[in-house]
Amino acid sequence: MNLEQIQDFITNHPYLWSALVLALIALAVNEALRTVKGQKPIPANEAVRLMNTEDAIVVDTRSAADFKKSHILNAKHVPMAGIEERAKEISKNTDRTIICYCGIGNVAPQAAAKLRKLGYTRAYALKGGINAWQGDGMPVTSK
Known part of the structure; x- marks a missing residue:
């Protein structure tokens, strides 16, 4: 997949792209909060x-x-x-x-x-x- 295909996907599927971005942000925030609160499981x-x-x-x-x-x-x-x-x-x-x-x-x-x-x-x-x-x-x- 090249950059042009990615740009076409983003242009043609704005709702899917937005959902992906929101899911990634939510995941990052959740992991950051777990780490700050000491909730991250320890190895x-x-x-x-x-x-x-x-x-x-x-x-x-x-x-x-x-x-x-x-x-x-x-x-x-x-x-x-x-x-x-x-x-x-x-x-x-x-x-x-x-x-x-x-x-x-x-x-x-x-x-x-x-x-x-x-x-x-x-x-x-x-x-x-x-x-x-x-x-x-x-x-x-x-x-």
Whole structure:
């Protein structure tokens, strides 16, 4: 595709072009806000750093059956459905670093957001969940 074809497309399809531009702007603004608010999921290597340097608490938000199959070492099992009610079980200290994870990384950001609303300022989500964790060669346990 050359520049002339792109210009023809823009000229002949102004609504499609406008929709594309608006979608890209919305995506950029959303990502910027997530980064500023600390909502951007953290990769496994950053999670390990926080576990080692800040003694981060790791929270598994999956079902009990999934937790029993495998989980990150020393993770606390607090299903997403009860995260708000059981927040004090995770930590009474709202300044403590907390890393939430799920199966594929779609639920943990919601759990971290709920914890932040409760005052836990350092609640993060693990990017890609336990699947990405294992994909990066990180250890899990079933004990």
